[in-house]
Amino acid sequence: MDVSVVLCTYDIDAYDDFREAAMSVLEQTYDSVELVVVVDGTDAVYGRALEDFGNRDDIVVHCNDENKGLLASRNRGAELASGDVVAFLDDDAVADERWIESLVDAYDEKNAIAAGGKMTPRWTADRPDFLPEEFYWLVGVTHRGFADGPEEVRNTFGSNISFRRDVFLNLEGFDTDIGGRKGDKNLQGGETELCARMQRKYGRAVWYVPEAEVEHKVFEYRTDPTWLLERAFWQGYSKRAMETLVPDSSDEESEFLSKLLLKFAPERIRGLTSDPSIGRATRFLALFVFTAVVGLGYLYGVVRYR
Numbered sequence: 551m552d553v554s555v556v557l558c559t560y561d562i563d564a565y566d567d568f569r570e571a572a573m574s575v576l577e578q579t580y581d582s583v584e585l586v587v588v589v590d591g592t593d594a595v596y597g598r599a600l601e602d603f604g605n606r607d608d609i610v611v612h613c614n615d616e617n618k619g620l621l622a623s624r625n626r627g628a629e630l631a632s633g634d635v636v637a638f639l640d641d642d643a644v645a646d647e648r649w650i651e652s653l654v655d656a657y658d659e660k661n662a663i664a665a666g667g668k669m670t671p672r673w674t675a676d677r678p679d680f681l682p683e684e685f686y687w688l689v690g691v692t693h694r695g696f697a698d699g700p701e702e703v704r705n706t707f708g709s710n711i712s713f714r715r716d717v718f719l720n721l722e723g724f725d726t727d728i729g730g731r732k733g734d735k736n737l738q739g740g741e742t743e744l745c746a747r748m749q750r751k752y753g754r755a756v757w758y759v760p761e762a763e764v765e766h767k768v769f770e771y772r773t774d775p776t777w778l779l780e781r782a783f784w785q786g787y788s789k790r791a792m793e794t795l796v797p798d799s800s801d802e803e804s805e806f807l808s809k810l811l812l813k814f815a816p817e818r819i820r821g822l823t824s825d826p827s828i829g830r831a832t833r834f835l836a837l838f839v840f841t842a843v844v845g846l847g848y849l850y851g852v853v854r855y856r
Contacts, residue, residue, distance in 0.1 A: 551634045551657060552582045553650050554715070556627030558620055559641040560590035565598055567767065568641040572603065575639065580650040586610045588627040591617035618726075621740045624708075625723035628715065637712035640690075644672065644765045652762035653712050656700075663754050664713045664745065666706025667762025668692045675770035681778065682833040684814055685840045688781050689773075690766045695809045702755040704802050705745035710764040711756065713748075721747055728795075738788040739796075746796040782840050786847025787854070794855040810841065 555575045559568040575585045585608065589596040596613035603609045610630050614623060628636045635657060639645055649667065656665035671677070671691045683694040690707060697703055705711065724740045749755055771777055789803055815837060822830045 551654055552584065552632065553580065553635045553637060553654065553712070554584040554586050554628075554631030554633030555637045555639055555645075555650070556586045556588065556624055556631060557639050557641060558588045558590060558623040558627065559595060559599075560592045560617065562592060562594045562598075564641060565595060568595075568599075569602065571639055571641050571643055571645070574643075574645040574647075574649075576608075577647055578645070578650045579648050580654060582633075583650055584608050584610065584631065584633055586627045586631050587612065588623040588630075589613040590619070590623045591615065621724035621728065622726045625726070628718050628723055631715060633715060635712050636715045636718055638708055638710075639764065640709035640766070642767045642769075643669075643709045644767070646763040646765070649710075649762050649764060652759050656757045656759050656762075657714070660757050662714075662757040663717045663752055664711070664748060664756040665759055665762070666703075666711040666756050667759045667764060669707045669710055669766050670763055672765040672767045673773075674767055675773060678773040678775075678778075679829045680775070680832045680836050681773070682818075682837050682840075684810055684837060685778075685782070688778050688785065688840070689768045691768070695806055695814065697758050697760070700760060701758055703758045704749075705741040705756050706758060707766075708741045709766060710762065711741055717748065717752065721751065737791050738785065739792045742792050743796050778840070779843050782843040783847035783850075786844035786849075787851040788847075789844070790848045790851025791855045807841075810837070 557571055557575065572585060572587065575583060587599050587603065587609065589599055589612065591614045599611050604611050612626065612630055614626065624638055637650065637653060652667065653665045656662045669690060669692045671686065671689065686693040690709065721744060725743050728737055728740045728743050745756055818834045818837065822834055
């Protein structure tokens with residue numbers, strides 16, 4: 551099984567991070583891997599990428615004529631790919647060397663049509679002690695309570711998801727109006743919408759492979775409380791929009807909220823009672839603050855998406 555990894559980038563200031571992401575793909579233990587680099591309309595980045603990677607047969611380097619956004623760039627990368635499977639990685643992420651090997655196992659053993667793995671944090675600054683693991687999804691990291699093990703899930707993060715290429719192309723890829731240049735700039739959830747369409751058409755979801763790990767770099771600005779609260783608000787807004795645009799898309803969020811209130815919060819209370827500390831108390835309080843802010847964003851979404 552041939553696998554193509556689509557890696558999109560555009561910012562010359564983030565080139566070193568992009569290069570590290572690219573090298574993590576080229577150093578995979580799985581042999582048959584193609585790297586498809588899509589530069590989103592930045593000539594300076596395209597020139598450096600050609601210089602570094604343009605002379606290899608297992609790498610395709612393409613530059614969009616203009617900046618078209620991440621989802622459109624991913625779609626273009628899938629069109630240029632030649633693999634049986636197309637996987638997606640962000641330019642601020644680093645794949646474990648067994649990432650592709652683990653994903654391929656899901657296709658071989660589970661006859662999956664889509665597979666994704668676990669996102670783990672690489673804190674570029676100190677880990678914020680106030681941020682509970684239940685809300686790691688705010689920084690693009692797999693959160694506590696996401697899944698109990700290998701199983702079908704609605705979708706995984708866009709930096710660690712893959713599809714059979716024929717399935718992806720039959721679905722016409724990501725809807726570029728979601729979070730795209732032409733759509734609502736605050737709307738997020740391209741993977742959610744695509745995987746919901748896949749579920750309707752094929753009756754299958756994404757097979758979650760916890761062993762297929764990708765590190766996501768959590769830069770210092772993403773640990774700022776103000777940034778996290780704003781992120782929480784727009785995530786809540788997006789969840790309401792997804793309910794409108796993609797019927798039945800909120801099942802996993804409802805299940806997570808139930809776990810949060812009925813399991814995780816009581817567990818944190820017991821931990822705080824048995825071993826009190828400022829950190830435990832802060833994380834317990836943050837659990838409800840972030841939940842409330844997501845709720846406010848959701849209510850704002852109700853006004854916008856009726």
